[in-house]
Amino acid sequence: MTVNDILKVNDFKSVVLSDGDREVSGVYIGDLLSWVMGKANSGDAWITIMSNVNILAVASLTDCACIILSEGVTLSDEIIATAKEKGINVLSFAKSSFDAAICLNAII
Amino acid sequence: MPEALSFKFDVDGEDFTCAGQASVIVKKNLRQLGLPPEIIRRVSIAMYEGEINMVIHAGGGKAEVNVYEDCIEIVLIDNGPGIKDIEQAMQEGFSTATDTIRSLGFGAGMGLPNMKRYTDYMDIKSQVGVGTTITMKVNLT
Numbered sequence: 558m559t560v561n562d563i564l565k566v567n568d569f570k571s572v573v574l575s576d577g578d579r580e581v582s583g584v585y586i587g588d589l590l591s592w593v594m595g596k597a598n599s600g601d602a603w604i605t606i607m608s609n610v611n612i613l614a615v616a617s618l619t620d621c622a623c624i625i626l627s628e629g630v631t632l633s634d635e636i637i638a639t640a641k642e643k644g645i646n647v648l649s650f651a652k653s654s655f656d657a658a659i660c661l662n663a664i665i
Numbered sequence: 666m667p668e669a670l671s672f673k674f675d676v677d678g679e680d681f682t683c684a685g686q687a688s689v690i691v692k693k694n695l696r697q698l699g700l701p702p703e704i705i706r707r708v709s710i711a712m713y714e715g716e717i718n719m720v721i722h723a724g725g726g727k728a729e730v731n732v733y734e735d736c737i738e739i740v741l742i743d744n745g746p747g748i749k750d751i752e753q754a755m756q757e758g759f760s761t762a763t764d765t766i767r768s769l770g771f772g773a774g775m776g777l778p779n780m781k782r783y784t785d786y787m788d789i790k791s792q793v794g795v796g797t798t799i800t801m802k803v804n805l806t
Contacts, residue, residue, distance in 0.1 A: 588770055589770055589771075589773035589775070590769075590770040590771055590773075591714060591717075591771060591773045591774075591775035591776050591779055592773050592775050594710050594713065594714065594775070594779055595775050595778070595779040595782060599702065599703075599706060607769075607770045609682070609769050609770065610682045611682070611684070611685065611769060611770060611771070612770070614684070614685030614688065614689060614713060615713075617689055617692070618685070618688060618689070618692060618706070618709045618710050618713050619706070619710065620702070620706055643689075
């Protein structure tokens with residue numbers, strides 16, 4: 558499954574698509590950034606409600622395939638620009654992290 | 666033996682949103698050296714946690730990454746308040762971070778445990794009121 562495949566599911570929207578062909582090998586859900594750093598695997602789709610700039614560093618360092626912002630959380634223009642610059646994929650999802658995980662489970 | 670390749674950084678303690686910049690640069694540099702992705706991941710995560718700690722607790726500091734033939738060494742030096750009880754600080758979930766820091770997603774009490782988890786060697790030298798020096802190593806062989 559790639560990031561583009563996730564975007565084929567209607568409920569997921571693209572916020573920053575830097576590398577749609579990036580392979581997604583798993584899913585991690587978490588909002589405590591250090592926890593995510595300790596547990597998320599390279600290639601994971603990371604579902605979170607956090608929207609501050611530090612999520613970009615966490616995504617980059619853990620090498621996750623994409624960030625999925627659940628609960629309709631949005632990013633500031635400045636953070637979107639930084640995500641583009643760093644080549645990070647960011648998607649959004651209107652419903653809860655649980656609902657996002659269910660959708661991903663169906664296609665992974 | 667060839668001289669170690671060394672990267673040095675000043676970690677700005679004022680700007681929390683910039684925290685992690687040094688780690689991202691290190692990640693890029695190590696990638697250019699062609700090191701295995703898992704090694705790069707471990708080094709950059711351990712360093713990021715250290716960087717965040719220096720910003721949250723110590724008002725910044727200095728970070729140095731040395732690439733040796735058999736390991737990568739990360740040295741983090743700050744002149745912050747020091748760690749009163751290192752054993753307690755090493756426990757998962759223990760944190761002295763403020764609510765503001767927590768609202769940004771940090772302060773879960775996972776920083777030092779993650780640094781230990783992702784490295785093969787970790788040494789903390791700390792003196793209350795003087796500062797903290799952390800040395801970590803990730804083996805390449």
